[in-house]
Amino acid sequence: QTVVTQEPSFSVSPGGTVTLTCGLRSGSVSKSNYASWFRQTPGQAPHTLIHSTNTRPSGVPDRFSGSILGNKAALTITGAQADDESDYYCLLYVGSGICVFGGGTKVTVL
Amino acid sequence: EVQLVESGGDLVQPGRSLRLSCLTSGFTFGDYAMSWVRQAPGKGLEWLGFIRSKAYGGTTEYAASVKGRFTISRDDSKSIAYVQLNSLKTEDTGVYFCIRGAVPVDYWGQGTLVTVSS
Numbered sequence: 001q002t003v004v005t006q007e008p009s010f011s012v013s014p015g016g017t018v019t020l021t022c023g024l025r026s027g028s029v030s031k032s033n034y035a036s037w038f039r040q041t042p043g044q045a046p047h048t049l050i051h052s053t054n055t056r057p058s059g060v061p062d063r064f065s066g067s068i069l070g071n072k073a074a075l076t077i078t079g080a081q082a083d084d085e086s087d088y089y090c091l092l093y094v095g096s097g098i099c100v101f102g103g104g105t106k107v108t109v110l
Numbered sequence: 111e112v113q114l115v116e117s118g119g120d121l122v123q124p125g126r127s128l129r130l131s132c133l134t135s136g137f138t139f140g141d142y143a144m145s146w147v148r149q150a151p152g153k154g155l156e157w158l159g160f161i162r163s164k165a166y167g168g169t170t171e172y173a174a175s176v177k178g179r180f181t182i183s184r185d186d187s188k189s190i191a192y193v194q195l196n197s198l199k200t201e202d203t204g205v206y207f208c209i210r211g212a213v214p215v216d217y218w219g220q221g222t223l224v225t226v227s228s
Contacts, residue, residue, distance in 0.1 A: 045207060045220045045221050046207070057216050089154065089155050091157065098157075098173065099213065101155045104154045
């Protein structure tokens, strides 16, 4: 069973920068995993921040960027704002038509 | 404006079945794969599977945890995606979301709540 790893939590200061990562317990993440990132606030549906590793859908601020860092996918939030306080999930394509979510990262802005 | 609206969530007993619908608008439904994801109360997101567009055969893929019990289908004439949930278990309780696309996904619906309890 494929396991996708994310940091359980992260703290960032207002105006600061935070980088969340998304890895595979066994193996490295590459562009072939088409990493996507989603943000979810309590009681709301998730929405897409990044897909295909580093593509921002229209309407997503450029404070959010995606990349591959080492052997993981990464989401960087620059100029953190209070309303960036959310849960962030990554989704990886792991082959054979299958995708797997990470467990999510709870980001606190303080 | 792209919109996805799920419906069909309900309280059902274990072992029963339920069909969820995802009514879409604002885009050419037949051009897109459609995915389903769920979220148990207080837990993270779980990918369930997707159906390809007819141009790619309209075939389906499923997570191992639901393969054989859940079936995703589509009606391009109505711009609706479905997921049939069979042999429901208490651990199937959660909010079910439909999403446009597969790899990648973009727009999400607001979700519909399925509660499996006796």
